[in-house]
Amino acid sequence: MTTRLAHANIAAPDAAALAEKFHRLLGLEVAAETVVAEQGVRVLLLAAGEGRVEITEPLGPETPVGRFLAKRGPGLHHLAFGVPDIDAALARLRAAGARLIDAVPRVGAEGHRIAFVHPETFGGVLVELVEEEDHGARGDLPPAR
Ligand code: CO
Numbered sequence: 001m002t003t004r005l006a007h008a009n010i011a012a013p014d015a016a017a018l019a020e021k022f023h024r025l026l027g028l029e030v031a032a033e034t035v036v037a038e039q040g041v042r043v044l045l046l047a048a049g050e051g052r053v054e055i056t057e058p059l060g061p062e063t064p065v066g067r068f069l070a071k072r073g074p075g076l077h078h079l080a081f082g083v084p085d086i087d088a089a090l091a092r093l094r095a096a097g098a099r100l101i102d103a104v105p106r107v108g109a110e111g112h113r114i115a116f117v118h119p120e121t122f123g124g125v126l127v128e129l130v131e132e133e134d135h136g137a138r139g140d141l142p143p144a145r
Contacts, residue, residue, distance in 0.1 A: 002083075002084055003081050003082065003083050004050070004051070004081065004082045004132075005051050005079065005080075005081060005082075006051060006052070006080040006081060006082040006130050006132070007045075007051055007052045007053065007054050007079075007080045008051075008053050008054070008076065008078075008079055008080075009053075009054040009055075009056055009076070009077045009078045009079070009080065009128075010053065010054070010055050010056065010074070010075065010076060010077060011056050011057075011058075011065050011068050011069055011072075011074060011075065011076075011077040012055050012056070012057055012069075012074050013057065013058075013069060013074060014057060015042055015043070015044045015055040015056065015057035016044070016057075018055050019044045019046060019055055022046055022053065022055075023046075028046040028047065028048055028053065029046065029047055030044050030045070030046055031045045031046065031047040031052065032044075032045040033045070034109065035059070036109045037059075039063065039064065039065075039109075040058055040059045040060055040062075040063030040064070040065070040066065041056045041057065041058055041059060041063065041065050042056070042057045042059060043055070043056050043057075043109075044057075056077060065077070076125065077126065078116070078125065078126035078127060078128050079122075079125055079126075079127055079128070080114075080127075080128035080129070080130050081127065081128070081129055081130065082130050082131075082132040083129050083130070083131060083132070084131070084132065084133075085131065086105050086113050086114075086115060086129050086130075086131035087105070089115075089129050090102075090103075090104075090105070090115055090129070093117060093121070098117055098118070098121040099117070099118035099120055099121055100115065100116075100117055100118065101115070101116035101117065101118055102114075102115035102116050105129075105131065108130065112130050112131055112132065113130075113131040114128055114129060114130050114131070115128070115129045116128050116129075117129065
């Protein structure tokens with residue numbers, strides 16, 4: 001199993017203001033900005049080495065992230081881990097009795113298969129699994145002779 005930290009996601013009322021702070025104080029650059037209308041969010045992606053920081057700003061109060069901000073305030077929303085085989089990862093979690101938010105993977109905003117695991121499984125932190133076909137077991141194999 002090869003798992004890497006793909007991104008940390010922060011919920012913020014003003015994504016641009018927080019991104020500017022990450023840039024000014026830590027040198028992180030905004031790599032992309034997207035609006036995911038069906039989830040009601042604007043997302044800024046900050047490059048941080050091989051991983052990234054996502055800052056998610058709700059487009060209104062009656063969105064999942066809007067409700068998260070009202071209830072919990074700004075802060076860490078979830079951690080995302082890249083896995084080579086999301087079906088195998090979900091099967092392992094299910095066998096261990098983990099509480100899955102997504103019993104079957106769905107397709108995320110960037111076209112990857114993703115699934116969320118309830119915060120009670122990992123110390124109170126919402127965890128996202130992202131299937132990354134270009135990394136993992138296959139990428140770790142020595143080149144064929
Ligand atoms: Co995410």
